[in-house]
Amino acid sequence: MRLPDVTPTQIERFFPEDEVIVSKTDLKGRITYANHVFLQIAGYREAEILGQPHSIIRHPDMPRCVFKLLWDTLEAKQEIFAYVKNMAKNGDHYWVFAHVTPTFDERGAVTGYHSSRRVPERKHVGLFADIYRQLLSEERRHMDWRSGMEAAGRTLSEMIRAKGMEYEEFIFSV
Amino acid sequence: MPAITQSPQERALPHSDDVSSTSPREPRAGFAEAIPQPEHLKSEAELYREMLRQIADVASAAAQGNLEARLLGCDDSEKLGGIARSVNHLLDMTDAFLREAGAALEHASHGKFFRRVLLRGMRGTFRHKCQLINEATEKLASNAASMKEVERLISDSASIAQGAVREASDAIGVVNRLGHASERIAHVVKSISQLAWQTKLLAFNAQIEAIRAGQAGRGFDVVAQEVKELAQQTTTATESISTEIIAMHAEVERTALAIATMSKTVTQMQEISATIERSVLNQDGVR
Numbered sequence: 001m002r003l004p005d006v007t008p009t010q011i012e013r014f015f016p017e018d019e020v021i022v023s024k025t026d027l028k029g030r031i032t033y034a035n036h037v038f039l040q041i042a043g044y045r046e047a048e049i050l051g052q053p054h055s056i057i058r059h060p061d062m063p064r065c066v067f068k069l070l071w072d073t074l075e076a077k078q079e080i081f082a083y084v085k086n087m088a089k090n091g092d093h094y095w096v097f098a099h100v101t102p103t104f105d106e107r108g109a110v111t112g113y114h115s116s117r118r119v120p121e122r123k124h125v126g127l128f129a130d131i132y133r134q135l136l137s138e139e140r141r142h143m144d145w146r147s148g149m150e151a152a153g154r155t156l157s158e159m160i161r162a163k164g165m166e167y168e169e170f171i172f173s174v
Numbered sequence: 175m176p177a178i179t180q181s182p183q184e185r186a187l188p189h190s191d192d193v194s195s196t197s198p199r200e201p202r203a204g205f206a207e208a209i210p211q212p213e214h215l216k217s218e219a220e221l222y223r224e225m226l227r228q229i230a231d232v233a234s235a236a237a238q239g240n241l242e243a244r245l246l247g248c249d250d251s252e253k254l255g256g257i258a259r260s261v262n263h264l265l266d267m268t269d270a271f272l273r274e275a276g277a278a279l280e281h282a283s284h285g286k287f288f289r290r291v292l293l294r295g296m297r298g299t300f301r302h303k304c305q306l307i308n309e310a311t312e313k314l315a316s317n318a319a320s321m322k323e324v325e326r327l328i329s330d331s332a333s334i335a336q337g338a339v340r341e342a343s344d345a346i347g348v349v350n351r352l353g354h355a356s357e358r359i360a361h362v363v364k365s366i367s368q369l370a371w372q373t374k375l376l377a378f379n380a381q382i383e384a385i386r387a388g389q390a391g392r393g394f395d396v397v398a399q400e401v402k403e404l405a406q407q408t409t410t411a412t413e414s415i416s417t418e419i420i421a422m423h424a425e426v427e428r429t430a431l432a433i434a435t436m437s438k439t440v441t442q443m444q445e446i447s448a449t450i451e452r453s454v455l456n457q458d459g460v461r
Contacts, residue, residue: 020295022266024242033244035266036259046246079277099292101273103242112242116270118294172288 008060009091014119015041021096021117024103029054032112043089054115059087063135064145065153069167070100074113077102081171083120083128095125124174131159225254229261241269271300275307287315321454328451335444342437349430353423360419363412370408377402 015021015037022035034042034049042049042057049056058067062085073080079101087093096117102110120128135152142148160170228245235243244265248258274291281289290311291304380398384391 018295018297020266020270022270024244033246033262035262036255046248050246079273097292097294099273101277114269114273116266116273116295118292168286169288172290 006087006089006091008087008093011092013041013088013092013094015094017119019119021115023054023115025054025113025115027110027112029113031056041088041094042086043092057086057088059085059093061085061093061129061132061136063132063139063152064149065135065139065156066132068149068153069156074100074102074110077104077110081168083124083171084117085129085132086117095120097121097124127174131156221254225257229257232261232265236265236268241265241272267296267300271296271304274304278307278311282311282314285318287311287318325451325454328447328454332444332447332451335440335447338440339437339444342433342440345433346430346437349426349433353426353430356419356423356426360416363415363419367409367412367416370405370412374402374405374409377405 019037020035021038021041022033023031023038024033025031031049031052031054034044034046038044039046039049055067066082066084070080070082079099082098082100084096084098085093086096097120098115098117100113100115103112103114105111135156138152138155139145139148142151157167160167163170163173165173225248232243232245244262245258248254274296278289278291281287290308293301293304293308296304377398381395381402384395384398387394
């Protein structure tokens with residue numbers, strides 16, 4: 001289990017282009033499966049990570065509003081794509097292009113979530129690192145995290161609306 | 175130890191380094207926990223049998239269309255980790271392929287052609303089929319674009335047809351007015367020819383009176399003769415005007431008929447356009 005005082009090393013890790021990081025969570029976002037690519041890059045053993053909240057790999061450089069958007073989208077039973085900077089057990093980080101989808105049972109009820117993460121294009125990493133820096137500084141300008149998250153969420157949707165798109169189309173257009 | 179989502183009973187395989195046994199977790203509904211138990215007493219053959227049973231369970235769940243089951247608890251085992259990884263990898267690839275293909279097709283059915291299947295991380299046949307789906311999406315997108323163009327053309331042709339119908343109705347108005355004008359002209363011509371006949375009669379009477387007046391009326395007789403001839407010329411002129419008017423009237427009627435037929439044809443074309451438009455609009459979903 002990650003110690004609470006893990007500090008980011010800002011050292012980047014990479015995984016092969018033909019690999020996919022896969023994990024599954026239950027409805028509360030607790031990890032029920034992590035494939036070997038996940039375990040390798042995040043530096044966890046399976047037994048350490050199973051049952052843990054997915055936020056265990058959340059990097060402090062990631063704005064909260066991105067995860068808000070992610071969960072809102074999943075709650076609407078939609079898939080979502082996002083460029084994400086994740087943190088390994090030792091504080092190193094790795095960038096992914098995440099595709100998160102709800103898992104449905106035969107009756108259409110959501111039983112959990114599935115995330116496939118692929119190697120992102122380098123130029124997209126640069127672009128989103130910039131966007132996230134802006135969003136993060138917006139979040140930090142507020143006294144409480146919730147209003148910061150909401151303000152940054154508005155900033156993000158304004159950025160995308162300025163391009164005349166929806167988030168989903170924007171992600172595919174970059 | 176491998177555990178799958180369908181069979182929540184705990185199973186155990188040996189761990190080279192059993193970390194999780196020192197960090198107990200709460201059991202979660204619906205998902206088997208990989209709670210390792212030291213199983214030093216199990217023989218290796220027994221472990222393999224257990225492993226095979228797990229694989230069989232996962233494979234049979236997958237065959238039933240449940241791609242959620244995975245082999246858990248093997249990552250630390252040198253002997254079994256590789257097998258479990260391969261089985262999980264196969265399931266992950268199948269799972270990812272189905273999610274991707276499903277999402278791309280669902281988006282395409284709502285006209286969102288930008289959602290393509292992600293090829294990265296897909297290998298071999300998986301990759302090839304993903305490419306096929308993307309090509310199909312591309313075709314759908316271009317079909318939808320041409321459909322949009324067709325719709326635009328139909329709408330243009332509809333407004334052109336509407337214009338034509340309006341102009342035809344204007345033309346019919348003009349033709350009708352022409353018809354009325356020619357009737358009025360015929361009426362005037364009839365009055366003129368009556369006047370000419372009366373003038374001729376008058377001239378004839380004047381001639382008789384002139385003859386009766388003898389030598390004194392001779393000059394007057396010449397004048398009356400001239401007037402009679404003028405009246406005769408007028409009669410000839412009005413007759414030829416009448417003939418022209420009758421011919422013109424026939425032309426006007428033919429024109430009116432031609433315009434009416436044209437207008438009917440345009441209206442029929444309009445109906446066809448509307449039918450096409452309706453069937454194009456039914457394709458709306460794929461745009």
